[in-house]
Amino acid sequence: MNANKDLSTRERILHLMKTAGPLSAKELTTELQITEMAVRRHLGTMERDGLIESKMIRQTPGRPTAVYGLTELAEGLFPKKYHSLTLDLLDELAEESGEDMVDRLFDRRKEKLSRKYMADMQGKTLNDKVRTLSEIQNDNGYMTELQQTDGGEYVLMEHNCPISQIANRYNHACDCELNLFESLLDADVERTECLAQQGKKCVYVIRQRNRQIG
Template sequence: MKNVGEARVTPTGTPQEELATGERSTRNRVARSILDHGPSTVADLAGRLGLTQAAVRRHLDALVADDVVEAREQRVYGARTRGRPAKVFALTDCGRDAFDQSYDKLAADALRFIQERFGGDEAVVAFARARIAEQATGYREAIEAAAPDQRTQALAKALSADGYAATARSAPVGEQLCQHHCPVAHVAEKFPQLCEAETEIFSQLLGTHVQRLATIAHGDGVCTTYIPKISPTADHPADPSTDHAPDIASASTAGRNPA
């Protein structure tokens, strides 16, 4: 695997090295922007980074050559407009690895050991729920401190602090929570129980049914969770440590794209 923005430089102190170092730094910024915001067009990246579109295309060409990003056709939700959809650039698995410092193989081996020695899939589910419940302590505090109409935003901010690069945006009759990075994506690919437990905890924290639409572990560019408009009476999200969570109709498809 090549490092993000790997560049050949000449001996220290030469103008060529300074140029290459600057190029590598900018290339890293381009890749990081895609990590933080999800699949992006050239125009998106140019606007966020203050670069010309020509400069962005040059860096993207290098990142594509290094197998850090790949070009995709932009997904269009709802009615398509005339013309071809804009091309977007997303991180490849190799590109995510450049940012991901998780011990994926060790974690997968540990979960496989739990599965084989301590109760099969039920043991993995129990581990996944315990893990996310512990993480969710901070998420619950953030949500309870937020106004009812700001809870999804508060959850996104708390998730971002844990490395998920999350955002919240309006959707028809609700909101979408988007996680542009998943530190455990490779493990979740083998053990979707991690995604299912996360979906359950989101429902408990927000006090409403949620639906997982897509996941990075399944090969999608972003983990996307649909959150219907929350009733004004849901002033106190459920405590994820309790056993009385709302029914999760989408739990069986969490970690998979139902499309």
């Protein structure tokens, strides 16, 4: 019960700061109709969690007052419709210039990412490359999980896809990700499950590439 109450109060504080901007503890006390001690307890917890940050402002007359505002982390909790705008723009481009042009954009994005991350792979074993790739994808919001089979294969799972709405419409985005992984890892990569194809997650099986001699 207390946890639900705390969560509700935190949500109300976040909503107030989103709509009214930075607020002092006194202003929040007035808005929430709870004690200032309770407000400061929530503020302390939320500041430690990285959801809000404080700064001092000087009011005339009187001493400087601390006000609290949202961090970038907290801003990310609010609904965003970036994918809708992106899809609208891609649809317009496809209608104007054909879907081949959209595919070219995804190819260029793949090449850009390859240049960005290739230096992180230089001189590493496949094991280290796969772990580096998992960390990169996790930092980019893909919620990765990495396993290694008894046969020496690696299984990279992505439980979230930040561009799933786009990939559902333009499957070439998924092809580019697969090609990017093969390029960065210099390995054979097979996708066995895909979020954009009604899968529960994206799953990549990674194998050491056989070298041909002769």
